[in-house]
Amino acid sequence: MSTGELERLERVERLLGAGLHEVDQVAIDVRRGRAKLAPHVTKRRQAVRRCTVIAVAAAVILAAVAAPLVIADLRDHERALPVGPSPGVTLSPSGLPVGTLQGKVDRTQPGARSTVTLVVRADGTGTWNAGSVGDNDFRSVEDYDVRFVRDGPGRAVMKQVPPDCGTTDQLALTFTVRGRTVVIEDSNLIGCLVTQGLSSDLAGTTLRLLPQSE
Amino acid sequence: MVVTRVPGRSTAAPVDFSVQPGTRDVSAEELPSDRASGVAAVFEIHYAHLIRLAWALVGDPTEAEDVVMDAFAGLERRWNHVRRTDDAFFYLRTSVVNGSRSRMRRLRVSRAKSHSLADLDGAPAEQIAMLHLEHQAVVIALRGLPRRQREVLVLRYYEDATEAEIAETLGISPGSVKTHASRGLHAVADLLEGSV
Numbered sequence: 001m002s003t004g005e006l007e008r009l010e011r012v013e014r015l016l017g018a019g020l021h022e023v024d025q026v027a028i029d030v031r032r033g034r035a036k037l038a039p040h041v042t043k044r045r046q047a048v049r050r051c052t053v054i055a056v057a058a059a060v061i062l063a064a065v066a067a068p069l070v071i072a073d074l075r076d077h078e079r080a081l082p083v084g085p086s087p088g089v090t091l092s093p094s095g096l097p098v099g100t101l102q103g104k105v106d107r108t109q110p111g112a113r114s115t116v117t118l119v120v121r122a123d124g125t126g127t128w129n130a131g132s133v134g135d136n137d138f139r140s141v142e143d144y145d146v147r148f149v150r151d152g153p154g155r156a157v158m159k160q161v162p163p164d165c166g167t168t169d170q171l172a173l174t175f176t177v178r179g180r181t182v183v184i185e186d187s188n189l190i191g192c193l194v195t196q197g198l199s200s201d202l203a204g205t206t207l208r209l210l211p212q213s214e
Numbered sequence: 215m216v217v218t219r220v221p222g223r224s225t226a227a228p229v230d231f232s233v234q235p236g237t238r239d240v241s242a243e244e245l246p247s248d249r250a251s252g253v254a255a256v257f258e259i260h261y262a263h264l265i266r267l268a269w270a271l272v273g274d275p276t277e278a279e280d281v282v283m284d285a286f287a288g289l290e291r292r293w294n295h296v297r298r299t300d301d302a303f304f305y306l307r308t309s310v311v312n313g314s315r316s317r318m319r320r321l322r323v324s325r326a327k328s329h330s331l332a333d334l335d336g337a338p339a340e341q342i343a344m345l346h347l348e349h350q351a352v353v354i355a356l357r358g359l360p361r362r363q364r365e366v367l368v369l370r371y372y373e374d375a376t377e378a379e380i381a382e383t384l385g386i387s388p389g390s391v392k393t394h395a396s397r398g399l400h401a402v403a404d405l406l407e408g409s410v
Contacts, residue, residue, distance in 0.1 A: 012403045013371065016356065019349030020270050020372040028262035033279065037257060037286060044287035 078206065081178040089180060089209060094148035094156035096120045096175070101182055103207035109135060109197050116198075118158075118207065124148050128158060128171075130194050144193065154185075158193070165192035171199060180209040245302065249293040256302045257286060264310050270368045271314035272321070273357055281317055285309035307373070308383045311365055318361070355405035363398030366391055 085091060090098045098120050105114040115131040127143040149157045155174050163169035169191030176183045183206050189199035246252045264285065268278035285306045289296065296302050356364055365384060369375040381388045 008403055009399055012352070012399055012406065015349060015352040015406075016367060016371040016399075016402065018346075019352040019356075020368065022346065022349055022353075023266045023269050026266070026269075026275075028265050030258070030261050033261050033265070033283075034254075034257060036279075036283060037253075040283040041253075041287045041290050044284065045291070048291065 075206070078178060078181050081181075083176055083178055085177050086179045089177075090122065091177070092120050092122055092148060093124050094120070094150045095154060095177070096148055096156055096182060097177060097180070097209050098122045100210040101207035102210055103205050105198065105201050105205045107135070107197070107201050109201075112197065114198055114201070116202070116205070116207070119143075120148055128160070128193070130198060132195070132198060135195055135197060146193075160191070160193050163191060169193050171202075173202075182207040182209075244298055245296065249290060252293060252296070252302075253286060253290045256289065256299060256306070259299065260303055260306060261286075264306055267307065267368070267372060268310050268314050270372050271311065271365065272317050274321075277317050277321065278314075281310055281313040282306075284313050304379075304383075311369070311383055315361060315365070351406055352402060355402045358405060359398050359401055362386070362390075363394045363401065366394040367398045367402070370395055 085097055092098050096118070101118040101120065103116060105116055107114055111134040113133050114135065117127075117129040117131060119127045124147055126146055126148055128146045129141065129143050131141055133141070144160050146158045147161050149159060151157045151172060154176060155172065158171045158173060160169040170189075171193050172188040172190075173184055174186040176185060184202050184204070187199050187202040189196060194202075246255060261282065264282045265275070265278050268281040269275050272278055272281060288309050289302060289306055292305070296305060356367060359367070362384070366380055369380045369383060373379075375383065377388050377391050380391045384391070386394075
């Protein structure tokens with residue numbers, strides 16, 4: 001850089017420093033500022049709170065709108081899977097995958113909730129848990145020992161051993177295995193293994209094979 | 215008492231960040247843990263200086279006051295993270311620079327919408343008139359610079375901030391600070407020559 005250029009920039013620096021610092025000559029009314037600070041802080045705090053509320057509300061609305069779409073998309077994806085088990089999934093003699101199958105039942109009875117769990121073992125034995133609450137005051141969260149018996153392709157009968165009601169206590173299931181899911185197409189109850197309401201509601205339920213339960 | 219280097223005024227050689235002039239001290243003393251009295255204490259120490267810094271950046275005392283008030287409101291919200299007066303000062307300075315930037319953006323939009331004949335970056339005429347004649351041109355030229363260059367020059371020549379402090383305040387690299395400072399200085403020099 002030439003001497004002339006350096007001098008030019010030094011002059012600009014001096015002017016900048018002096019010009020900017022002229023504002024230091026201006027008296028600042030600190031007392032007035034102090035008086036305005038508290039109301040300003042309160043106003044800003046309210047604004048932040050308002051923004052937070054709006055952001056949370058927007059997030060909740062977004063989640064409410066997006067969740068069913070995401071779930072529907074996942075269900076579509078599951079339905080699009082080819083019929084048959086995923087590699088690594090073993091089928092028991094009944095045709096149901098070996099492992100723990102679990103799914104939430106879409107209940108028609110108001111207030112009733114059921115998350116059913118089936119444990120299917122390779123030898124055909126297993127357990128059944130209706131996971132029901134609010135079902136005509138019937139509460140069933142116990143495991144029942146059952147035996148899964150093949151009743152044709154995509155059909156199995158779940159028999160309680162020993163039966164509680166009469167000589168037969170069973171639930172016949174028609175199902176489709178897709179990947180790691182089992183979709184119950186239809187169910188038919190004989191006895192009292194579940195309530196009639198839950199038996200009817202089981203149709204359409206998707207049971208998922210829990211990880212590392214095979 | 216620990217003393218940190220600080221804002222003040224400079225007559226350094228062109229963009230020589232090795233020069234550390236500094237005329238004002240920011241103490242690194244512990245602050246009262248009570249939020250209200252802590253903010254009040256910091257307010258007493260730094261309010262006037264921050265108003266002048268914001269004024270240098272936005273060119274309008276009313277807007278500057280709003281920017282500084284917002285910075286103090288932010289400090290009040292984050293009080294639990296502030297332990298010492300220098301923490302508070304550096305937080306406030308960054309808030310003022312960022313707040314001034316947003317304010318300038320909003321002012322430009324609103325002035326453009328209202329088709330005002332006022333100088334977009336200029337201060338009101340009476341404020342400009344307060345300056346010595348030879349300083350008017352340089353301040354007006356400064357306001358004609360791109361945002362980053364203006365911020366770097368204000369922090370350098372009004373705050374006497376080091377290259378590292380400017381980089382941290384603006385969230386850019388020290389190399390960028392040098393580039394903006396050099397370009398800004400040349401641009402002001404060119405604008406001044408053009409205005410003569």
